[in-house]
Amino acid sequence: MDFTIGEDRQMLADSLSRTLADKFDWKTREAAIDSDAGFSREVWNALAELGVIGALFGEDTGGYGGSAWDVGVVFGELGKALATGPFLGSLMAGKMLEAAGDEAALAPVIAGETMLTFGHEGAVEANGRPCPPATAKRNGDQWIISGRKGVVEYLGSADQVLVTAQTDAGLSAFLVDMSASGVEARDYPVIDGGSAGELTLTDTPATLVGEDGGATEALAAATASGLVATCWESIAVMDVLRDQTLDYLRTRKQFGIPIGKFQALQHRMATLALEIEQARSSAINAAANFDKDATTRDRFCSAAKYTAGKVGRLAAEESIQLHGGIGMTWEFPLSHYAKRLTMLNHVLGDDDHHLARYMALGQAAG
Amino acid sequence: MNLEFSPEEETFRAEVRAFLKDKLPARLADKVRTGQRLSKVDMEQWHAILNERGWLANHWPEEYGGTGWSVMQRFIFETETAIAHAPRIIPFGLSMLAPVLIKYGTEEQKQHYLPRILDGTDWWCQGYSEPGAGSDLASLKTSAVRDGDHYIVNGQKTWTTLAQYADWIFCLVRTSNEGKRQQGISFLLIDMKTPGIDVRPIKLLEGDHEVNEVFFTDVKVPVANLVGEQDKGWTYAKYLLTYERTNIAGVGMSMALFDELQDISRSTWRDGRPVAEDPLFAQRMAKLEIDLENMKTTNLRVLDAAGAGHAPTAESSMLKIRGTEIRQEINDLMRRAAGRYAAPFIDEALDEGWNGEPVGPEWAGPAAAQYFNNRKLSIFGGSNEVQREIITKTILEL
Known part of the structure; x- marks a missing residue:
């Protein structure tokens, strides 16, 4: 048994941490989330140069790592710094390219030259109903796609987006150039910093990734990677929230003593600290079971996302409450961490969704 | 990271399983599984079986007859024995007193008492809590006054588990009222046969006789029975309280109970399904299962951090809180699964040899009683609120 992340990964984590501390201070972040793109391209390039994107992918497709542990460690550091940028989109889209063995498409992404994001989930209409699923068909020797994708991470900055669409053969994956004909993108900011967009494709030419009708398994694996990423990111954000709140409890005085001396607050913090350790264990479990059969992998991923969502809400709400008014302000970094953590529960399914999925997978496994 | 046990640890697990298959009497496993009461003889029988294999004192150093196991080996042993429905090891002599004697006792005390704990000659109970000293243990009042070669002990202990079986009691007594309250406490070993000791049963809410009050009236205790120095007992008491916590989460027990709960919830019907x-x-069930799965890893992380031979860390307070909450939740679900058949309670059905007809589902008999009995889990061993205090001070540093 070994609960260390290993020497190489520790080195990656340390240099990532240093680079983010150096190039992505709070002022830089404020400017980044204030910009249309929602992130700093300069920081993105620096991280790519450091090998951060490459660390998410296996050596067979030009990366330097690619295991669930690598994904977890990278996203943990990103969470700690509250980094913005299409990390998750690049991870998930990249995992689809990796599964298809498409080294040529992945190489410029790893190098930071091509901005890649991921569009699987469909858009929702103004009346609350989902748009029809995207469909793709052959047109001569070319594929063309039509359909709408919703809340696509950093769509406005993307050079390419990997989308899923139904073909006659089933669910398939396609790479779309944002400069292609029939692409319409509506970009907007998101509440936790960064941007996303609504993507409309109308007879848009696209490149098939993997087999026609063969995207289901790759999508499940990419989703699992995304879940590991969001869980580890969530835990890192929780750690920051806990530490900032503890600092505040030690220094903020009311009734003549630090408020951390009040038992009503102490026990809430003790409970929160305990819950965060349980959440950390769940995220470790998700990575540890990642290479097992798909049902086991997905069950542990759902258990982790459920736990991260449940504890994440507690961490975000408690840290704001224990800070009082100051926790409600924009200028105080804590509130941004709380927002990010809360919104991470909206990515790839919330705690309810994953509890239900965990139960369904359990029944399927017998 | 690697959450797999090493090949050596897996070999050890196989060895424990083989031993349990071979040596754990089906009669005992059955009683544990179905929630029947264990008699003193049952508990002693299991101790003797473990002692014969040399596995009873699984956290003592080898030189005193212990196994010298690593924390992971102990974890494996505790998990496997729980899954096999083995009776628990009675902790008072083995896990509580013995570590104190090994660390603070005289050579003579070690030579005398330790072998008698191993072979079952002495059954020990713990004299800590008093009516006015529960969570605030240092306010204890039972006094020991030096009189020549003896202490004269007067006062009352309470919640003394299985004192009705005990040959000896280790007691925290007040030997001084000077200075801080913690400074005047001493650690005394008292023979339960000494005149002036009166044990009275406390009947618990579910009807069982598990704990007692112990009264001391002018009880003469030889000075030789003092452990360590007079007035320094608080140090030893704290050492005892934090020593044996690898199993505080009770993960093995929860795993066994959860399996049982799964079987029950699948076989028992209500509302047509x-x-x-x-x-x-x-x-x-799903929330509980996830919490338990997370707890397993949290427990292993704490053990891994503690390493072999290290004193347990304050993280064990987290294990205690969540571990007991999980067990209580399992008991709660068992009770719920029984529906209205949680209520029928035939006391004799919990004793060996009862041949009556069960009322309703055969497993439902002890479900409510166990639920009520296990409300104790979050109260004893330092209540879960006291554990939060420990977390506050040592981990959160507030």
């Missing part, structure tokens, strides 16, 4: 298919019950 198995209880397990009731969406709300199923959701409670």
Whole structure:
């Protein structure tokens, strides 16, 4: 048994941490989330140069790592710094390219030259109903796609987006150039910093990734990677929230003593600290079971996302409450961490969704 | 990271399993599994079986007859024995007193008492809590006044588990009222046969006789029975309280109980379907299962951090809180699964040899009693609120 992340990964984590501390201070972040793109391209390039994107992918497709542990460690550091940028989109889209063995498409992404994001989930209409699923068909020797994708991470900055669409053969994956004909993108900011967009494709030419009708398994694996990423990111954000709140409890005085001396607050913090350790264990479990059969992998991923969502809400709400008014302000970094953590529960399914999925997978496994 | 046990640890697990298959009497396993009461003889029998294999004192150093196991080996042993429905090891002599004697006792005390704990000659009980000293243990009042070669002990202990079986009691007594309250406490070993000791049963809410009050009236205790120095007992008491915590989460017990709960919820029907298919019950089960799975890893992380031979860390307070909450939740779901058959309670059915007809599902008999009995889990061993205090001070540093 070994609960260390290993020497190489520790080195990656340390240099990532240093680079983010150096190039992505709070002022830089404020400017980044204030910009249309929602992130700093300069920081993105620096991280790519450091090998951060490459660390998410296996050596067979030009990366330097690619295991669930690598994904977890990278996203943990990103969470700690509250980094913005299409990390998750690049991870998930990249995992689809990796599964298809498409080294040529992945190489410029790893190098930071091509901005890649991921569009699987469909858009929702103004009346609350989902748009029809995207469909793709052959047109001569070319594929063309039509359909709408919703809340696509950093769509406005993307050079390419990997989308899923139904073909006659089933669910398939396609790479779309944002400069292609029939692409319409509506970009907007998101509440936790960064941007996303609504993507409309109308007879848009696209490149098939993997087999026609063969995207289901790759999508499940990419989703699992995304879940590991969001869980580890969530835990890192929780750690920051806990530490900032503890600092505040030690220094903020009311009734003549630090408020951390009040038992009503102490026990809430003790409970929160305990819950965060349980959440950390769940995220470790998700990575540890990642290479097992798909049902086991997905069950542990759902258990982790459920736990991260449940504890994440507690961490975000408690840290704001224990800070009082100051926790409600924009200028105080804590509130941004709380927002990010809360919104991470909206990515790839919330705690309810994953509890239900965990139960369904359990029944399927017998 | 690697959450797998090493090949050596897996070999050890196989060895423990083989031993349990071979040596754990089916009669005992059955009683544990079905929630029947264990007699003193039952508990002693299991101790003797373990002692014969040399596995009874699994956390003592080898030189005193212990196994010298690593924390992981102990974890494996505790998990496997729980899954096999072995009786628990009675901790008072083995896990509580013995570590104190090994660290603070005289050579003579070690030579005398340790072998008698191993071979079952002496059954020990713990004299800590008093009516006015529960969570605030240092306010204890039972006094020991030096009189020549003896202490004269007067006062009362309470919640003394299985004192009705005990040959000896280790006691925290007040030997001084000077200075801080913690400074005047001493650690005394008292023979339960000494004149002036009166044990009175306390009947618990579910009806069982598990704990007692112990009264001391002018009880003469030889000075030789003092452990360590007079007035320094608080140090030893704290050492005892934090020493044996690898199993505080009770993960093995929870795993065994959860399996049982799964079987029960699938076989027991209500509202036209198995209880397990009731969406709300199923959701409670799923949340519990996830919490337990997380707890397993949290427990291993704490053990791994503590390493072999190290004193347990304050993280064990987290294990205690969540571990007991999980066990209580399992008991709660068992009780729920029984539906209205949680209520019928035939006391004799919990004793060996009862041949009557069960009322309702055969497993339902002890479900409510166990639920009520296990409310103690979050109260004893330092209440879960006291554990939060420990977390506050040592981990959160507030």
